[in-house]
Amino acid sequence: MSNTPEIYPCFEPKTSTWQYIVADPQTREAVIIDSVLDFDPASNSLSTATADSLLSIIDEQKYSVTRILETHVHADHLTASRYLQQxxxxxxxxxxxxCIGKRIQLVQHTLAARYSISSPELESAFDYLFDDDERFSIGSIEAYVLHLPGHTPDHVGYVIGESVFTGDSIFNPDVGSARCDFPGGSAHALFCSMQKLLSLPPDYRLYTGHDYPPEARALSEHGQKWKAYTTVKEQNLTNKHVRNGVSEDQFVTWRTERDVALSEPRLLHQSLQVNIRGGRLPRRNTEGYRFLIIPLKVPESLD
Structure with missing residues (x-):
C-alpha cells in the first residue's frame, strides 16, 4: 500500500479551525476531517460557504469521499458533517x-442532560464509532485511530500514512496545547496523549485542529502566518508546553492555572448541542422552528 496522501488544509479564520481533505492520489478516494458549518451568533443563522469550499475542491479533484471524520465533539464550531454527507x-x-471515536457516548450522556436532549435524538447520531487503534484504509493508503484524551474524553486522532491529524490534542509549537476544562477533560491525560504523539517517528507530520498564531508569527514577513502542521521532531524540540525536559507535573500545574483564567468559547453551547447530534440540527417544533438552549448565569438576587 502507498502511504503518501494528497492533503488539502483549509483554514476557517472565524473559529481558527483547520479542516482537511485527505485523499489517495491513485484511487481518488478521500476523507474529510473536522469540517465547519458557518454560524453567525448575531443573527442566530447558519450558512454553508465554508463547507461549500470543501465541496468545490472535491469536485475539482474528482474525489470520492468514503468517510467524514470527527476528532471529537468540538466546543468552538458546528460541524458541517451532515450537510456534506447529503x-x-x-x-x-x-x-x-x-465517524468518531467510541467514547462519544460518554460525552453525549453528560451533555444530553445539560441541554435536555432526548435519547431518540442521539440514537445513531453517528454512522460509525471507531475502536481504539482501529485500522482502515483510504484507497491504497493505510490509516488507524489513536485515542488522545485530555482536551475531551472522546478525542481521537487519525494517522494516515505518515501524517497525523491531531485535532486539539496538540497545537503548533509556539501555541503549545489546548484547554482541558471541558467535562471529562484532564491535563494529566492530555500530557500523556501529547507524549504518545511525540513518540512517533521524528519526520511524521502533525496536522493540528486549530491555529492561534502569536504576534511574532502573525507579523512575520517571511514566515507563514497560519501553519497546518509541524513535524514530531520540531514539536519535541520547541513546543512551549511539552518540549523535551518538561515534566508532567510542570505541564499539569501550568495548564490548570491557565484554564481557570479562560473564558468559555464564543459558540460553546451552539456547538455542543449540534455536534453531539452528529451534525444534525435540533428537531423542528410544531410551528416549524428549531431551538438551541443557552444557559443563563443568574445572580442569587434574581433566583
Missing amino acids: QLINRGQPRADV
Missing part, C-alpha cells in the same frame, strides 16, 4: 459515513 449524495456519490 451534498455528496446529491452529487451521485455513495453515502459517506460520519
